[in-house]
Amino acid sequence: MKPAPFEYHDPRSIDEAVALLARHGADAKVLAGGQSLIPLLAFRLARPAVIVDINRIPGLDYVRNEHEGLAIGALARQRQLERWALDGSPFLCTALRHVGHAAIRTRGTIAGSIAHADPAAELPALLLCLDGSVMARSSSGQREIPARELFVSHLTTAVRADELITEVRLPGLPDGAGWGFLEVARRHGDFALVGVAAVVALRNGRIAQARVALFGCGAAPVRATPAEQALAGQAPTRGTFAAAAREAAGTLTPDADLHASAEYRRSVAHTLMVRALAAASERARGPG
Amino acid sequence: MTHRTVRLHVNGREYERTVEVRKTLADLLREDLDLTGTHLGCEHGVCGACTVLLDGAPARACLMLAVQADGARLLTVEGLADGERLHPLQEAFWTHHGLQCGYCTPGILLTAKAFLDEHPRPTRAEIREMLAGNPSVAAPAISSSSMRS
Numbered sequence: 001m002k003p004a005p006f007e008y009h010d011p012r013s014i015d016e017a018v019a020l021l022a023r024h025g026a027d028a029k030v031l032a033g034g035q036s037l038i039p040l041l042a043f044r045l046a047r048p049a050v051i052v053d054i055n056r057i058p059g060l061d062y063v064r065n066e067h068e069g070l071a072i073g074a075l076a077r078q079r080q081l082e083r084w085a086l087d088g089s090p091f092l093c094t095a096l097r098h099v100g101h102a103a104i105r106t107r108g109t110i111a112g113s114i115a116h117a118d119p120a121a122e123l124p125a126l127l128l129c130l131d132g133s134v135m136a137r138s139s140s141g142q143r144e145i146p147a148r149e150l151f152v153s154h155l156t157t158a159v160r161a162d163e164l165i166t167e168v169r170l171p172g173l174p175d176g177a178g179w180g181f182l183e184v185a186r187r188h189g190d191f192a193l194v195g196v197a198a199v200v201a202l203r204n205g206r207i208a209q210a211r212v213a214l215f216g217c218g219a220a221p222v223r224a225t226p227a228e229q230a231l232a233g234q235a236p237t238r239g240t241f242a243a244a245a246r247e248a249a250g251t252l253t254p255d256a257d258l259h260a261s262a263e264y265r266r267s268v269a270h271t272l273m274v275r276a277l278a279a280a281s282e283r284a285r286g287p288g
Numbered sequence: 289m290t291h292r293t294v295r296l297h298v299n300g301r302e303y304e305r306t307v308e309v310r311k312t313l314a315d316l317l318r319e320d321l322d323l324t325g326t327h328l329g330c331e332h333g334v335c336g337a338c339t340v341l342l343d344g345a346p347a348r349a350c351l352m353l354a355v356q357a358d359g360a361r362l363l364t365v366e367g368l369a370d371g372e373r374l375h376p377l378q379e380a381f382w383t384h385h386g387l388q389c390g391y392c393t394p395g396i397l398l399t400a401k402a403f404l405d406e407h408p409r410p411t412r413a414e415i416r417e418m419l420a421g422n423p424s425v426a427a428p429a430i431s432s433s434s435m436r437s
């Protein structure tokens with residue numbers, strides 16, 4: 001239960017950090033909050049030769065309103081965003097409260113959770129549901145990776161080994177839209193067995209737009225795109241939501257493990273999707 | 289690059305030690321500073337026994353490298369009591385039998401301290417959510433003692 005030896009660097013700038021990543025490539029690992037990486041080191045499931053600890057880079061712990069949403073620096077902690085979201089961003093706050101426990105969120109970063117890409121994690125699903133993106137920097141430049149292209153598979157993203165996520169961009173809810181966020185876990189703070197993030201906007205009593213991201217249901221979080229398209233233009237009734245959820249759950253290929261069977265996960269995904277859509281349309285209708 | 293010197297404040301005292309960079313903060317506290325009140329259960333963040341306050345906020349000492357704590361202010365269970373006078377939480381745990389084997393108690397005390405600093409009048413549901421991060425066979429005793437005191 002002790003990490004294998006590694007070479008430790010704590011660069012003081014992004015340039016210095018990406019130069020280290022360029023030099024060491026896949027032998028290096030970025031260390032942010034350490035709440036996923038240090039357990040991997042302790043179990044020796046990861047044995048990087050080089051650790052690039054970004055915690056001493058000044059100016060990366062910001063959360064600000066920008067690009068019609070939030071710009072979140074790579075060192076903004078989950079707890080920090082949770083506090084920020086207490087005032088007027090209940091969707092974010094609810095999702096964050098499901099991430100581990102307060103002591104985990106003290107250190108864990110938003111960017112780290114997204115980079116880690118656990119298929120049962122809340123924040124990747126939130127990013128996908130809100131059509132967010134990340135800014136990735138390497139020694140050869142910077143690019144923006146949209147959430148839809150980011151999550152490739154279990155613990156695998158489109159971010160290259162020589163790239164550092166410097167910022168997470170989280171757009172706000174569409175005008176007048178409501179949200180729903182639900183998950184089933186064994187205990188509060190555990191990774192979800194299954195979870196759903198949903199957004200619904202209404203126009204003249206009909207669904208103008210619906211978005212659903214499912215997590216814990218496969219190798220990566222997924223958008224229920226065909227169901228979203230089928231929902232557009234419909235009346236926001238329980239029956240409409242149930243039909244969409246049936247369609248979405250039927251296409252899922254969840255893993256079976258010791259926590260739950262694939263069939264159970266599919267069934268929970270269906271139930272949670274109906275409830276999350278209903279909650280979202282209720283909030284879209286209500287005073288806020 | 290395999291060793292570094294770290295300087296940190298623990299329970300109001302300043303320490304300086306040279307440690308291997310792969311050493312965790314929990315091992316630094318226990319092995320180098322002789323502060324063995326910070327217990328290790330799982331060593332991967334799940335049990336909460338090693339929880340300390342890092343600049344006032346609860347954090348797992350097993351999930352930080354000692355070098356990362358350079359310059360930090362820490363509070364461990366040894367720093368809770370004021371000399372012979374127990375901290376009110378320790379007093380309450382004692383009075384209401386809020387522990388069984390006591391192994392995970394240090395982490396629970398610090399988690400509870402940070403929680404109460406932020407929520408002076410918590411609800412039952414908030415207490416349950418707080419304790420979920422420190423699974424313990426004594427949890428029912430703890431939640432009932434914290435609700436009574």
Ligand SMILES: Cc1cc2nc3c(=O)[nH]c(=O)nc-3n(C[C@H](O)[C@H](O)[C@H](O)COP(=O)(O)OP(=O)(O)OC[C@H]3O[C@@H](n4cnc5c(N)ncnc54)[C@H](O)[C@@H]3O)c2cc1C
Nearest residue numbers: 030032033034035036037100108109112113115121165333
């Ligand atoms: C007991 C416990 C319970 C938890 N429960 C949950 C839960 O319910 N839901 C949940 O979602 N998570 C949970 N987590 C994980 C937690 O949210 C982590 O904080 C998160 O997964 C990783 O963020 P981090 O900042 O700690 O990253 P690290 O652990 O430092 O890094 C994780 C990975 O991301 C890479 N990385 C980090 N930052 C960057 C960056 N800026 N650019 C490129 N790569 C980067 C690292 O190289 C590493 O591969 C739990 C953890 C613990 C210990």
Ligand code: FES
Nearest residue numbers: 329330331336350
């Ligand atoms: S020993 Fe650190 S959480 Fe279990």
